[in-house]
Amino acid sequence: MAVAIAVSVAIVLSGVLLVGYFLHRSRRKLKEIGKTNQNNEGEPKEDLELPLFDLTIVIGATNNFSSNNKLGEGGFGPVYRGTLHGQEIAVKRLSRSSGQGLNEFKNEVILIAKLQHRNLVKLLGCCVQGEEKMLIYEYMPNGSLDSFIFDQVRGGLLLDWPKHFHIICGIARGLLYLHQDSRLRIIHRDLKASNVLLDNEMNPKISDFGLARTLIGGDQTAVTWHLDGLFSVKSDVFSFGILVLEVISGRKNKGLYHPNHSHSLIGHAWRLWNQGRPLELIDTCLESSCTLLEVLCCIHVSLLCVQHHPEDRPSMSSVVIMLGSEIALAQPKQPSFFMEKESHEAGSSSGNQSSSRNEISITLLEVR
Numbered sequence: 001m002a003v004a005i006a007v008s009v010a011i012v013l014s015g016v017l018l019v020g021y022f023l024h025r026s027r028r029k030l031k032e033i034g035k036t037n038q039n040n041e042g043e044p045k046e047d048l049e050l051p052l053f054d055l056t057i058v059i060g061a062t063n064n065f066s067s068n069n070k071l072g073e074g075g076f077g078p079v080y081r082g083t084l085h086g087q088e089i090a091v092k093r094l095s096r097s098s099g100q101g102l103n104e105f106k107n108e109v110i111l112i113a114k115l116q117h118r119n120l121v122k123l124l125g126c127c128v129q130g131e132e133k134m135l136i137y138e139y140m141p142n143g144s145l146d147s148f149i150f151d152q153v154r155g156g157l158l159l160d161w162p163k164h165f166h167i168i169c170g171i172a173r174g175l176l177y178l179h180q181d182s183r184l185r186i187i188h189r190d191l192k193a194s195n196v197l198l199d200n201e202m203n204p205k206i207s208d209f210g211l212a213r214t215l216i217g218g219d220q221t222a223v224t225w226h227l228d229g230l231f232s233v234k235s236d237v238f239s240f241g242i243l244v245l246e247v248i249s250g251r252k253n254k255g256l257y258h259p260n261h262s263h264s265l266i267g268h269a270w271r272l273w274n275q276g277r278p279l280e281l282i283d284t285c286l287e288s289s290c291t292l293l294e295v296l297c298c299i300h301v302s303l304l305c306v307q308h309h310p311e312d313r314p315s316m317s318s319v320v321i322m323l324g325s326e327i328a329l330a331q332p333k334q335p336s337f338f339m340e341k342e343s344h345e346a347g348s349s350s351g352n353q354s355s356s357r358n359e360i361s362i363t364l365l366e367v368r
């Protein structure tokens, strides 16, 4: 009897002790997690609204902006690759000339950071210190679209037609989000192959949206808007049309196609369309993998997008619907050769991004 009582008391006691021990341990663990969250340098300081990174952290992440870490040179300044807590980042170091005040800059970045869509490059935060203004983005391991589509080997071997089509549809959805579905209304104004980045699964993500406001400020953007009526959502639709033609043909819009005709991809596509042989536009390395109905639909939609009169061009919501179904489409009217010259002289170039055109082709943003 005494033994039985002693044993059961011992069992109960050890049970209580065990529970107490585990409770204590998990409490301590929670505390530790809390501590690392608070103290870890490099963590964003104001994690609620705008992650603000310290300059020393960014310098550490990018090897003090070493040339080895440089990814490229955009119209707004150089872009560096970096590593922060094991996560890869891309740091856009904005040109110092922008006259934007600190608070305005931060406010704009807060707005832009709220734009989130799987076909937009994610803005992680910014770094402001002295003269320096930087934007910190998620890193896109597969670079920009132009390095694939204008390269026969990389484009044809690594990306078959289904992937090309996936990329076209993704860009359309990202643009639709900017134009209509986001809380802000954004006109990109510089959509081109080098501004479409690819993640590790080759999903397209639009970059450089919303930069105009962060650099120039809302008021001045509004002035640009009034002076230059050409820019509207329909000019983005136009750029999208060119981009689709480039993706299908693997050629740049500004290339030379025929000595006796318009020297552009649009002119080339328009001629082939009118001669009833649009499929000749397809990049030869895509021919074996392509679905003719999808390619035809893409060519048709792109010609609708580059029509001369902006009011004839479809909205991005129509474009997304047209790409996703087999509905009958309207016959495209004469494309705009003027616009094409105007806005794409320097466009779709991967090599020379420092040309002046990029610096003024900025993004328009209106608060709804």
Ligand SMILES: *[C@@H]1O[C@H](CO)[C@@H](O)[C@H](O)[C@H]1NC(C)=O
Binding pocket: 059, 064
């Ligand atoms: C980073 O580089 C700049 C100029 O290249 C230099 O002045 C500065 O001291 C460097 N900073 C660090 C932390 O190495």
Ligand SMILES: *[C@@H]1O[C@H](CO)[C@@H](O)[C@H](O)[C@H]1NC(C)=O
Binding pocket: 259, 260
């Ligand atoms: C271009 O036009 C010229 C004269 O009009 C003609 O002789 C030539 O064959 C044409 N070139 C092509 C490639 O059609």
Ligand SMILES: *[C@@H]1O[C@H](CO)[C@@H](O)[C@H](O)[C@H]1NC(C)=O
Binding pocket: 351, 352, 353, 354, 355, 356
């Ligand atoms: C890039 O464009 C600038 C200005 O248009 C020009 O001065 C420069 O030579 C170009 N660079 C290349 C590599 O084409």
Ligand SMILES: CC(=O)N[C@H]1CO[C@H](CO)[C@@H](O)[C@@H]1O
Binding pocket: 141, 142, 158, 199, 200, 201, 202
């Ligand atoms: C086609 C291509 O280059 N794909 C690469 C994209 O990035 C991932 C991750 O870095 C690579 O594994 C793929 O090979």
